[in-house]
Amino acid sequence: MFYRETGQFKSSYKADQAIFPITQDRWFILFIFIIAFLVIPLTASEYLLQAVMIPLLIFSLAAIGLNLLVGYAGQLSLGTGGFMAVGAYMTYKLTTAFPEVNIIVIFILAGLISASVGFLFGIPSLRIKGFYLAVATLASQFFLVWMFNKVSWFYNHNSSGTITAPPRELFGVTVTGPTATAETRYIVALAIVCVFALIAKNLVRGRLGRSWMAVRDMDIAAEIIGIRPFQTKLIAFSISSFYCGVAGALMVFLWLGSAETEAFSINESFYVLFMIIIGGLGSILGSFLGAAFIVCVPILLTNAPQLFGLSMPIDLQKHIEIMLFGFLIVFFLIVEPHGLARLWQIAKEKLRLWPFPY
Amino acid sequence: MLRNILLALVGAVVAMTGISSTTIQVAADEQFIPMLVYRTGPYAPSGIPVANGFRDYYTMINNRDGGINGVKVTFEECETEYNTKLGVECYEKLKNKGSTGASLVNPFSTGITYQLIPKASVDEVPILSMGYGRTAAADGRVFKWVFNFPTTYWSQASAFIRYVAQQEGGESKLKGKKIAHVYHNSAYGKEANPTLKALANKYGYELILLAVDHPGQEQKATWLQIRRAKPDWVFMSGWGVMNQVAVKEAASIKYPMDHFVGNWWSGSDADVVPAAAGAKGYKSATFHSPRSDYPVHKDIIKHVYGGDQAKAKSNSFGEVLYNRAVVNAMFAVEAIRTAQGKFGKRALKGSEVRWGLENLNLTEARLKEIGMEGFTKPVKVSCSDHETMGPIIIQQWDGNKWNIVSDWISPIREVVRPMVEKAASAYAAENKITPRSC
Numbered sequence: 001m002f003y004r005e006t007g008q009f010k011s012s013y014k015a016d017q018a019i020f021p022i023t024q025d026r027w028f029i030l031f032i033f034i035i036a037f038l039v040i041p042l043t044a045s046e047y048l049l050q051a052v053m054i055p056l057l058i059f060s061l062a063a064i065g066l067n068l069l070v071g072y073a074g075q076l077s078l079g080t081g082g083f084m085a086v087g088a089y090m091t092y093k094l095t096t097a098f099p100e101v102n103i104i105v106i107f108i109l110a111g112l113i114s115a116s117v118g119f120l121f122g123i124p125s126l127r128i129k130g131f132y133l134a135v136a137t138l139a140s141q142f143f144l145v146w147m148f149n150k151v152s153w154f155y156n157h158n159s160s161g162t163i164t165a166p167p168r169e170l171f172g173v174t175v176t177g178p179t180a181t182a183e184t185r186y187i188v189a190l191a192i193v194c195v196f197a198l199i200a201k202n203l204v205r206g207r208l209g210r211s212w213m214a215v216r217d218m219d220i221a222a223e224i225i226g227i228r229p230f231q232t233k234l235i236a237f238s239i240s241s242f243y244c245g246v247a248g249a250l251m252v253f254l255w256l257g258s259a260e261t262e263a264f265s266i267n268e269s270f271y272v273l274f275m276i277i278i279g280g281l282g283s284i285l286g287s288f289l290g291a292a293f294i295v296c297v298p299i300l301l302t303n304a305p306q307l308f309g310l311s312m313p314i315d316l317q318k319h320i321e322i323m324l325f326g327f328l329i330v331f332f333l334i335v336e337p338h339g340l341a342r343l344w345q346i347a348k349e350k351l352r353l354w355p356f357p358y
Numbered sequence: 359m360l361r362n363i364l365l366a367l368v369g370a371v372v373a374m375t376g377i378s379s380t381t382i383q384v385a386a387d388e389q390f391i392p393m394l395v396y397r398t399g400p401y402a403p404s405g406i407p408v409a410n411g412f413r414d415y416y417t418m419i420n421n422r423d424g425g426i427n428g429v430k431v432t433f434e435e436c437e438t439e440y441n442t443k444l445g446v447e448c449y450e451k452l453k454n455k456g457s458t459g460a461s462l463v464n465p466f467s468t469g470i471t472y473q474l475i476p477k478a479s480v481d482e483v484p485i486l487s488m489g490y491g492r493t494a495a496a497d498g499r500v501f502k503w504v505f506n507f508p509t510t511y512w513s514q515a516s517a518f519i520r521y522v523a524q525q526e527g528g529e530s531k532l533k534g535k536k537i538a539h540v541y542h543n544s545a546y547g548k549e550a551n552p553t554l555k556a557l558a559n560k561y562g563y564e565l566i567l568l569a570v571d572h573p574g575q576e577q578k579a580t581w582l583q584i585r586r587a588k589p590d591w592v593f594m595s596g597w598g599v600m601n602q603v604a605v606k607e608a609a610s611i612k613y614p615m616d617h618f619v620g621n622w623w624s625g626s627d628a629d630v631v632p633a634a635a636g637a638k639g640y641k642s643a644t645f646h647s648p649r650s651d652y653p654v655h656k657d658i659i660k661h662v663y664g665g666d667q668a669k670a671k672s673n674s675f676g677e678v679l680y681n682r683a684v685v686n687a688m689f690a691v692e693a694i695r696t697a698q699g700k701f702g703k704r705a706l707k708g709s710e711v712r713w714g715l716e717n718l719n720l721t722e723a724r725l726k727e728i729g730m731e732g733f734t735k736p737v738k739v740s741c742s743d744h745e746t747m748g749p750i751i752i753q754q755w756d757g758n759k760w761n762i763v764s765d766w767i768s769p770i771r772e773v774v775r776p777m778v779e780k781a782a783s784a785y786a787a788e789n790k791i792t793p794r795s796c
Contacts, residue, residue: 051447096788149543149569156788159552159781160492160545162472166789177789178476256446258472260545262572263442299447302437314435315397 003351019201036190041183049182054255056295057189058247063275063287064200065243070273071282072204073236074216075125079118079137081268082144083241084248085261086114089154091249092163096156103168103176103253107192111246117144118241125233141269149261164258176253185254192250196243201284203239212236213282244272278332280339289340293332298325387705388432389425389694390456391416394448394465400573401440401598403628407674408466409435411683414662414673418654419691421661426694427703432456438470440598445470453483461694461711462486464686468546471504476789478503484712486693488686489514489622489645493549496745497782498716499793505715507689508645508737508748511549512777513769514621515593517750518643519557520767521619522591533562538589540580540596540604543569547595550621554593556773574600581607594620601629609636616641619752626678630755638757643750646685646734648760650676653729654684678753678760685734692728693718716741735766741796745778747771 003024010016020026040053062080069075090110095103121140128136148154155163167177174180175188203209211232214222219229252259271294279290301321305312336343350357393412396405416431425431434455436448445467453460462484465471471491478485485504487495493512495504509517522537523529539554541547551567558565566587568580574596581604584592592613596604601624608618616639620629625642633640655676663670674680697706697714706714720737737746749766786793 047450050450055443158784159548160468160472161548162545164472164476164789178480256443256473257476259442260469260472262469262544265572303451313397314395314437315402318398318437318439 003348003354005352017205019205037187041186046182049186050255052296052299054182054186054189055251056291057186057193058250058255059272059275059291059295060288061193061196061250062244062247062272063279063291064197064284065240065247066272067276067279067281067284067287068200068204068212068243069236069240071276071280071286072209072216073212073233073240075122075233075236076130076134077137077237077240078134078266078269078273079121079140079144079241080244080272081264081266082141083114083118083244084251084268085144085148085264086117086241087111087245087248088252088259088264089148089163090114090245091253092165093154093156095166095168099166099168103170104192107246107249107253110249111242114245114248115238115242118237118244119234121241122234122237125237126230138266141266145261145264148264160260162258162260163252165253165256168253178257180254189250189254192246196246197284197288200243204284208232208235216282274329276339278329278339280341283339283341285344286339286341289344293340297328301325388430388457389461389705390458391431391433391690392449392452392455392460392463393433393435394438394445394452394463394467394470395435396438396440396467398437399439399441400575403602404598404623404626404679405440405466407626407628407677407679408683410674411680412464412687414658414675414680415684415687415691418658418661422657426691427698429694429698429703429705431691438467440467440469442467442469442473446473449474449477453481456705458705458707459483460708461706462690462708462715464488464690465491468492468549469544472545475501475504481708482712483708484715486686486690486715488682488689490546493745494778494781494785496743496747496778497793498740498742498744499796500782500786500791501744502794503712505739505744507718507739507744507746508735509750509769510745510747510774510778511595511621512553512774513745513747513771514643514750515550515553516557516770516774517767518593518619518621519554519561519563520770521752521764523561524764524767526590529561535563535591536566536587536589537563538566538568538584538587538592540568540570540577540584540592540594542574542596542600543571546597546623550593550595552777553774556777557770560773570596570600570604573598575603577603577607580604581611581613584608584613585611590617592618594618594624596620596624596629601626602632605630605637605640606633608640609633615639616754619643622682622750625753625755625760627760628677628679635757637755639754641752641754641763642760644678644682644753645748645750646681647732647762648678648681648753649733650681652731652733654688654733655729657729658684681733685730688728688730689718689720689737692720692724715739716744741794747774 005022008023020029066080069077087110090113091106094106094109124136125133155161165176167174167179173184175184211227214227215229215232223229275290275294276287278293280286301324305317395409397409416433420430434452436452438445438448460483464486465474468490471487474485475492487506489509491506493510495501495506496510523532554565566589568583570577570580594604618640620642622643630637630640659670693714694711696718697710701710716739718739722736725731735748739746747769749768751762751766752764753760754763
């Protein structure tokens, strides 16, 4: 009734190819933006920002990065944690070496370094496919984490091997380090994630994204119609690692404040992979939904007993949380194997026909 | 079908939660202490006795004395799994609870301590990282909000070397000896390395560094290297499941157990029991007695467990790490008491408790009053020295219980303190902190 496109005529190709061709969608997105940029920073508690919103944004960015590689280009990768570590450690090295350089520039530079590392580890992808490629990228995960632990140059030779985010300013406001407020860090993360999500969305709608999908669906056919698989795959690896690298940098600088290599363990790679599987492979929206699911559900489950005024032993609570979380993952994958993004799509289809489905 | 399963599951969860449903209430004038615990995951063997020790001591203070000078202690546990990310989330969740916010925080994880150090001064919540965390925090001029008394990893490592020298018959005998350090490959495990290296230069022993990756269940390669290198002494910085695996591996390569010394986080009952007879002779450092027959223990049995010894035992009563948590909880309570002396007998803010920590002066007489005479050593904190460089003592497992086998050994201050000050000033420079003058 409310959600239908009848009467919305497109008079140009540009209008027809817009990201959100339906007016209601545009209003909805505007509404989300107002909530994200104005309502949340003004009303949310520090706990909500620090423990939920900032990690949600950062993992969304990492999930977008991995989704470009796995969901669009079809190259299964388990190296996400390693690439995030490259971004984080390089940001630390660069910003301690050049304290006067704008921190956003440093994030981008660290992302570029991460992209070149991703490029290197993507080279085997021409010969190795599927699960075998996953094993090859697993090597990058272990190698990178081992290297950041072993070579003390990466953490400026301090005794503990921990990197700490020093205070850095942006337009006169402290955005990193302990004195930065949760609100500023949230806004910076949100702005970066919005810009990169927009770029990603346009990448996958354009020539590059189409060639990725062609390679994903059938690489021989793609080669026959003139797509070079080697370049295409390597670009996918580089761009994906760029996104993951920036996400890793944001993780240390805007969220955790300091980290050791344990923060980038194999578990992170799995988490991000689960996010895109649950959210939906080959969908930018799915990356956000998947990240929201994996980040928020455990926190919701941890706090649920107290919301209902129950108190139980903390270990029992944790075990129930783990069981429920696992159950929910299985549940959602049974209900919709194509992920939450697909559920959203179905809901939209249904809404178009509501209240008179045929 | 699916709906029925769902309903059954929901029912089961509700039934399980109903088992022990008592509501937590934080009333007006109560001193709130957040508790970051880990009762699940690979570090649970170490985490459970610690969590129980804190809980029992605070409960005992409430039940016996009606709180600290009448101000009740309230606390809330939050599960961290020894994971730094969850630890920060727990801290954020708990820091503003209670009438005056968190009084102080005991992260009981070096990784989490590193995360919280920058936040502490902003949130005005002091950190008491007792014998763990960032060693450089011993310099109170730079780290105003962080306390790591009675002693630190660096002090401990130097005292360990001193112990080895005693056993070998003098510092000159250290020359040419081989000492291996088996450490958890994290901020925690690496802490002792700089001191061990500095002392290797000073005394001329050969240092072999062997890292064990988280969580430490796989150590075959490490112990193969030890078998090949045949070090004269092995020092270990382990935690959680890593400790018991190391002790088992050492026993299986027939390493002489009395030359295998853990640091104070590698010497609890859970670490040696799985290796059974093989663990006999294993040593570890500590800064309090492993016994549980002090007046404070009698009070815990009486006021927390109503005299029920068996119930106390099933709650890890008397284990080494339980005792460690009791010492830690005692420091917290005494610091709050000290602060009450200046600010009045009411619920105190974090900044007021910080003053209490900095001016804590636990004398032998005071320890006797609180039933801990001989249990641990007196501590006097000062503005510049947040560590106090207390002595350590070596305990040994005889197959049934831990026994003290050495005198109190002081750290090598002239080596450690300059390193602490250097590390602290590097931190201050990196983070633009102007050190206080003390």
